[in-house]
Amino acid sequence: GNSARKVNFGAGPAQLPVEVLETIQNEFLNFNGSGSNVMELSHRSSAFAKIIQEAERDIREILTIPDSYAVLFLQGGATAQFSAVALNFLNLKPSKTADYLVTGYWSEKAAKEAEKFGKINWVVPKSSKYQGVPAEDTWKLSEEPSYFYYCANETIHGVEIENIPAVVPKDVPIVCDMSSNFLTRPFDVTKYAVIFASAQKNFGASGLVLVILRKDLVENNTNKSIPIILDYKVQIANESMYNTPPTFSIYVANKMFAWTKAQGGLKALNQQSASKSSLVYETIDESNGFYVNSVEKNYRSRVNIPLRIVTNGTTNETLEALFFAEAVKSNMFELKGHRAVGGIRISLYNGITVEETEKLANFMRTFQAKNNS
Template identity: 75%
Template sequence: MTTTDGHINGHSVRKLNFGAGPAQLPYELLENVKDEFLNYHGAGANIMELSHRSSTFAKVIQDAEQDIREILSIPESYAVLFLQGGATAQFSAIPLHFLNLKPSQTADYLVTGYWSEKAAKEAEKFGKVNWVVPKGSKYQGVPAEASWKLSADPSYFYYCANETIHGIEVDDIPAIIPKDVPIVCDMSSNFLTRPFDITKFSVVFASAQKNFGISGVVLVIIRKDLVEKNTNKSIPLILEYKIQIDNGSMYNTPPTFAIYIASKMFAWIKQQGGLKAINEGADKKSSLVYQTIEQSNGFYVNFVEKKYRSRTNIPFRIVTNGVPDEKLETLFIKEAIQSNMIELKGHRAVGGIRVSLYNGISVKEATQLVNFMRTFQTNNS
């Protein structure tokens, strides 16, 4: 007998995945997908075996769009697109469409870590990019706004709301940015973990495999009027917004199964109580981990400036005698695995441990982790 938390005949077979993505899904969602695997709603096939032009799949993608519009109160002036190529494709699509939006022909990029750096470098392939702050080496926070170098009238301002490797979260549009500058935001790793006002943004994009599904689909929410202003006629088809808007994300065959899983996640988020409830859960989960770090008397150390600490990705080191102790970190990861918790190894760029707390991780599971952290500290200090 399988229970809803992955116990089979009393034994837990389900691993607890704290990796940076692809992330674990809510177990009840997985069971539901399994239940309809051979016969989706009487269609006599799995949803992934059906034409994207079928009425059955049309309902899936329409429901998905309707749910996400409801969750985020997205007005009709914005298009909602389900595309391929992840955030990486958007790193190119954004400058290809919008670099020349204003006479300055310059975009301002706030680089706060690995992903925004990558996006800025990609944009430089296609035109002029102004780095708002100098390229960092450590990324343990965001330089004070007073030091930022902003363009006079940039085509857009770009930032990444959450950096997964360095664990830096910018939880709202920086106050210093003038209201009339189009804001483009990569929310791949914290999308749908907190409410936000979409009307403040021109483009928001997020790949699904962290907080709302599996890899293979990226959600793009974009101001339709801005797309109409694009004058670049040499954008590769697969990156063209207008053609996908005109075709309801189905100019080419969409990744139907990944969209189906996203639609399930949107429904799940609504069931949880929407973004208000999700936000509270994200606060609880991340507070559990940060408190455990803070109360560890320097055994666990997170280097990120408090104001910019990420709620979804928490990198930390285990420190003995003032220096990171790689041996102890290796033991931590090993013993975590023995306790059924996987993917806790930090990114090679920063080392140590990383705890990712996406929507598929429950408060109960985060509690399980911090209990392990406390026990590990007791046993090893």
């Protein structure tokens, strides 16, 4: 039964809605009369074709993706896209350089990977602690970059950028890593050249990355030495099936997109994300400095909330350890911060309910009342 399920506030792979897991369970031995599990179906079968086509149709509907954009279901996670973006697009302009806005661990990784393939311009200086975004009038933008890259939500540092930065000229192709906040808020696909998101946070199982990209940019690509599975032109021509795609993860994504629509689409999930994150930030802000989130308010992530417990002006790791232990006793798991930053991290992906977040916020208040001497 469900009573044994833990509430998982981890950064991913994340908790999925229990009703989605139950549907998968019901179909596990015999998918749709096929007599097989989905993972046993040929990726060339009509039964699987229906799954990937439905998934594409639904995500196109959810995000209003125009036909001028391709939707790809690829392997290698978001990390593979760090290389693919550079290999496919660094030479879009004669400058053969790209601008990277580095605002945390993941955009830093992307910039360093891209540096293997060409000249990368860091728009803002490297930081040792990412807690926001430097003022746009301090940015050093290139004259004519092949593209501008940023990460919409830094999963470890909890820095979220709501809109495409206004200083980036309108004709510069925008590449965005939306892995951790994908499907938590609406956005205008047509403002981007490439969007990618790995599945294990908001739409299912790891091993799958969704890539949405402008087809015309791919046609202009002149790099002849791209590893074939990272070559967007090849993947578009083969409809994500140059080789065997991650069929089971695509099946789970299909279920999650159907669930997203049934929730009321991005409008509803946007509201849920706002409600859940407000519950936690209100608890932090009303704690008189017991819980501390150091991100500038405009850039606070609604999805990943890193925080420290502070007593007498210093970080209290003993109380943080007690916090994790007490949380586990209340069936709340995976609250430990990433090893790169320490402390506590609360991840509020789409599979976490408002009710579960209320319980966590109540737990935080009770914990403070008991331990804030």
